[in-house]
Amino acid sequence: MTVAPEIHDASPEKLLAPVLSAFWDEPRSWTLETYLRHEGYEGARKAFAMQPDEVIAYVKDSGLRGRGGAGFPTGMKWQFIPQGDGKPHYLVVNADESEPGTCKDIPLLFANPHSLVEGMLIASYAIRCSHAFVYLRGETVPVLRRLHEAVREAYAAGYLGRNILGSGLDLDITVHAGAGAYICGEETALLDSLEGRRGQPRLRPPFPAVAGLYACPTVVNNVESIASVPAILNRGKEWFRSMGSEKSPGFTLYSLSGHVANPGQYEAPLGITLRQLLGMSGGMRPGHTLKFWTPGGSSTPLLTDEHLDVPLDYEAVGAAGSMLGTKALQCFDETTCVVRAVTRWTEFYAHESCGKCTPCREGTYWLVQLLRDIEAGKGRMADLDKLADIADNINGKSFCALGDGAASPIFSSLQYFRGEYEQHIKGKGCPFDPSKSTVWADQPHPEVPA
Template sequence: MLTPVLSAHWDDADSWTMAGYERRGGYAAARTALQLQPDALITLVKDSGLRGRGGAGFPTGMKWSFIPQGDNKPHYLVVNADESEPGTCKDIPLMMANPHVLVEGVIIASYAIRATHAFIYIRGEVLHVIRRVQKAVQEAYAKGYAGKNIFGSGYDLEIVVHAGAGAYICGEETALLDSLEGRRGQPRLRPPFPAVAGLYGCPTVINNVESIASVPSIVLGGASWFQSMGTEKSKGYTLYSLSGHVANPGQFEAPLGVTLRELLDLSGGMRPGHKLKFWTPGGSSTPLLTDAHLDVPLDYEGVAGAGSMLGTKALQIFDETTCVVRAVLRWTEFYAHESCGKCTPCREGTYWLVRLLKRWEAGQGSPEEIDQLLDISDNILGRSFCALGDGATSPITSSIEYFRDEYLAHLQGGCPFDPVASTLFAGAPA
């Protein structure tokens, strides 16, 4: 069932080096791609069905095709490696273990959209990852795979590795562009969209690390090969990140459409003696699910049908010892802290959500305040400038939907999962 493509050689002693990558056929895809016409590459990626692996799942080839041609403007490729979503940990291990597959993907994608400059924007806290990607780019330049006249094709490409400054909001693509331009990272009003007026006001494609890293295998394997994996509308392989109360957390590469039950089997199941209570399918900004959703196909349509989003495929697993109110409060504190403050619904709404949730966790809330939580969430959802505000409401509304009784239990002496509380909820251990 596992389909190791991106992670096939992560265990190799020299997986991140140019020598190790070329020994496994590295840069053959780039050589092949640069012999094709750019439009043919865009069509190939379109036909493959590759969808963006950063969260939204927008078709990658279609995004590339939006770049206007013959406009006499520079075109830019920007790789979003600002992996900041709580629970998400797929792009960082990918860049650590195999940075050259990203560099090769950057070369192919840049050529396809006729860009001569590409930027890899990496979260600033992961200095070890930044250094590893910088080294890979240096090795590519040294071999003539980046810079002037790549592979003797006449194509020139400059690749810049840019370190962010630790702002979650810069994972939003237009805030990332503002940060790249030297301004405070805040989302832009759209339209115009980045494909028309992106970096420096020029046509720009912004893709996630995993999306770009998947391109070389598509060039070599072909569209039909990639389509042979996954589901009808969600094609190919992807990386699932399992963390939390599982026996063996980590990255699991599998075709889209695998279920959590199957992934738990691969990871050794829940930690011994415990059972699943709730989980996130795509990081903390996606509505949480419960043990009733173990067999939901983990593709874009299947998870949406269950009332959540696949997002970054960050599967955070929580067992019966976890207080859902406490978990939701911690997430909400994160979003309130990381709000850029540009729009009122997110700036003010997340502040008041934290205030209310703190009261609930301490057992000082009231039944009416559940409706206040839902009302504030409703006033944020769809009214904030970017998806940060929307994401902040997801764990709140979904946790109330599935665990309203647990919220109410906090009114009977505080958090029922606190060892010093006088009562326990649903038999949770002290």
């Protein structure tokens, strides 16, 4: 199958929709001066001309869905915050981008941090919040510095502080650097970490909208979700709904990585296909073809070249048996050993498990032991059913979604590449490494170039 065909139905200019990434290539794109040249903070001015509840309804009507993975409607999440309860309300932005293969929020914050600051301004006004937080992955020091500078510029220009733009809103933003734990990407573990405790998921209910940060009503949103709000307020919900599909409207950032000719960020309407994205990016690396890929990072069930034309929106990817997730499109060619890839992912999940619940803590450990044995040629056929059984004992039974994410590549790789697992067992090692296997001793491997 040809992996990167020529696109005849539309030019890249018509397929892409640069909004958040519209001026990433400009000199000093991260500064307030550049942001203001591109209608910066106009969305906030329009929001302040409305009542807070009207802003919530407007965002809800736009159809914006959370860009952090689950795709929950953003306006509806804001609507859950109780009003008139006499408690402080908090907005927390999840910038702890830790999912293997995901790389969209960090480039966005590096090149255009004011889009997030303005989005936080609008969201805080809507939910009656006077103190908002950004929880950033601490290893990304250059991004941390730019975000701090953007917040400083916003204070100096009157976009943060007291009575912002005459709206009566007082807002302070605190940028908090996390310590690099994958589990802190889970919203309640993030809140515990932000409060100074060990990052572990909380028992729910109560949900963060009722008892979140400091036991007060809290909205937790992804960076891209909040950064998309200013453009919606400035250009209109009809403009936003003109892109994408009815249930998955709007634009989003797709992270294309792996064995592709030109990896990078591609901002396009929801519903574009991987075939189209590969066509714009030069396809797979020369001389190779697509074998499998992930639509939303390693925690989403992998797909194959049969799914090249699946629209990349929440409904279509779900119908194909996977999840859109964070739109982290990792592409692997025919030289990749599926067992090795899944083993590396599972090792990551076992290492990053917080240990709070038994299914995830014990299950990921034993998945790693079995996968390492299979990859090393020490596996047995019964191990394949055992892998599926352990994954089933984790899936839906762990305290948070980390367990589900660890089970996803197990289920999907066994579904599409069970034969490759069997080759490892029959050949006493990896068929992609002649020194470790006997199965192809007398003939070249049919999938690996001789």
